Amino acid sequence: MERKIRPDTAKIIGKSSRFWIICAILIIGILCSTVLGAWAHGKIQKTSGQLGKLNPQLEQIKMDYQMAQQNLEELENVVNSSQEYQQKMQEIQQQFYQLIPQIDQKAQENPNVKVAYLTFDDGPSGTYTPQFLEVLKEHHILATFFVVGNQVEQHPEIVQQIQQQGHTIANHSYSHDFNKVYSNPTAFINDIEQANNAIEQACGQRAKIIRFPGGSATAKGQFPAIKELLNQKGYTYVDWNASCGDGRSGYTGDQLYQNTVNSIHGNNRVTILMHDRSQATLDALPKIISYLEENQYLILPLTPDQQMVQQKK
Template sequence: MNNTSRFFHTVCGLSAICLLLLVSSPLALLAFADFNSSASVIGLPLEQAPSQSTAINTSPNQNVDAYYINENPDNPPTAAKPVYDVFTVEERQARGLVLEVPKVSQYYGEKVVYLTFDDGPDPENTPVILDILKSNSIKATFFVVGNEAEKYPDILRRIYQEGHAIGNHSYNHVYRDLYQSANSYIAQLRHTDDVIKKAIGVRPRISRAPGGSAGSFTKEYWGALNKLGYIEVGWNISSGDASSAKANRILNNIVSQMENKNLWSHAIVLMHDGRGHAETVKALTDIIKYYKERKFEFRVVNFETPAPW
């Protein structure tokens, strides 16, 4: 009888264990499935789940075809692409990194044009200009004003993501503030660098002085720009759209200046996408058509771009 009772208790115990396993197994599988699903949602395999000690990545993880200056001085510039810096001036100085611009050969083609737009981004003009450029499969260069970029970071990001070049065009574009001294000018460039980097993760190394450098820059300005690694970019073709010119007049201004064939190897066209430049938008399709019919190569401003004159 004792043997029978012992056998009975043993069988009952084993049955209870089996029942417990059957009940708990789906829960364990469900828990595992939920964990696996969570990892899949963020696009990471299980073994690559992020940790709190992840190292800082100084290479932008963006789907943008550009040349990025990082901490590696042997990273050679790539031709025909927008140029951006992973670090601000302050960050380079703090890390003891080079500030000077890498030496590259200037690019002179048979027929080359750089379409450049100043004073944006603007919510009315800039998106339409971007649409026109996209429909024509060409890239341009936008010299942005810092306080406008602060207002419209989404437009700035679109310029960047669509592969156009971005340049620094001061923070407030107010001449009496900008041109008090070389220090005040540089301070505005660095402020705008911060605004741009906050929006897109990197900053430009090309800049354009509002109103142009002639008559505003002294040797101190040029010295400060060179020391800190900024490249000042002027123009050699003015659309005349800073006045009240209508679209036809803007086009004719460009066409008449293009008669100087010495500029065909590096025609840098000044236009504006800021507030009040709807006529530039109207003229743009015909301007692009003019250059396309004459088989010009469209490029963005970068380290290879020659000086205008």
Template sequence: MKFKLLNYITLTSILIILGLIFWYDLNWGFIFVPGIIWVLIVSIVSSNIQWNFFLKSISKGNPEVNKIALTFDDGPHPEFTPKVLELLEKYNAQATFFCIGRNVEKYPEILVKIYENQHIIGNHSFTHSHKIDFNNKSKWLDEINSTDDKIQNIIGQKPQFFRPPFGVTTPHLAKAIDETKHKVIGWNIRSFDTISNQNPDKIVKRILSKTKPGSIILLHDHLPGIFTILEQLLPELQERNFTFVTVDELINYESV
């Protein structure tokens, strides 16, 4: 609805400018202004999943309950994901792992470990390609359904949740999700742990300063620094009496 309204306003603006050009001999360069504004708006809203511009997503839970959700993207990883699982078990923390289909295909035994530790597994596309945001609906369906099939073949359950690569949403993705019926999960705390020159202490400090009841925290389990981050983060959050839960519990979602 929001996207249709934006398109309507843009088209109307172009028609008005065309009229002004013919009636008042305005410079033809003005005809490009609505299009430029459209591109800028779409670029901004696509990159902010919390704004729910193209599709509905959930980026936080109940702010009145002292529960938070740790979420890990881009795994499973053969070396780092098992270490993450060990730390989560040490602190009795449940989490949600948004897995890439091709990694699931390579490391099915790691996916089984995640599942056996009673964490939730979500869909994070099959390729996580840097060009994935240009996919049409058909290609998005291939990405999502292929990953669902891989995960279901390994653990016997189809993922209920989906997180877009890079957190970017598009009209074509929205159409695909409307068909697959996944719940789209965003976040309200981004750790920026993928930035190579980030100091783990700064990452932990940033997360701690923003964490509130109902927070969904974005982390990545394919990075070598994740173990150091969690070693500091988990005990500190635990001392603040936060309970680590899976996304479905945080948002009170019942699987069907």
């Protein structure tokens, strides 16, 4: 049987339950906002704490950055002044090089003017050439290096070192293979050009002075045709009129030194053949330099515009 509720009672019950529901919602709302507020407050405090810690780091980074920028500017200044220095050095070197043909001319006219050209063939050698460069540097001597193209490709950094020290880089063929270079004049000139490509690749300059593998006499009957081709290409060639004799192995440093002194034979203008490829020659070098200096020789690098010592003309 359906229980009847009086309409007034129903109204009162309806009103009071709505009241309690609203109260509950309000309480939950207040609780939630308090909890959320506390959480958010904690979060903000934590973040600002982290920011507080970050700030000194950011300051440090900013200072480091400013410092780096300052250093970079200083470095740029140094680089610029070093470029200026290098340019100045190159100018001085060029002026010096321009004087060499005149000095050489004087030596041809006056036997009291003595000049010596140290020439090193068949390098660069990874083992020996840097040591030869060191000895030359210690004695403030400039020389001429007749490099072989296939060696240049193996040690381009040594060719750069030779250039940086101010020595003359000259061309001694690419293959140094007698059968190949003396098979015909075109083969000879092609081999020379190939070596020059390797030299240019290594240090950015082409050599104007060449030395025939074995010397110009080795070209025999082909010499006139080769000489013609060399002239066409703007090359000049040089042989030697003194030698330490290290083309043959088995000599000690002292013997090579003695060979050199004997072969100079009082000549006031000497182009000395050596090879930067052995310990014995390395041992002989300081003694040869001392001998030349004690005997008032000016030791100079070869320059393309001077008159060269040539066995075959």
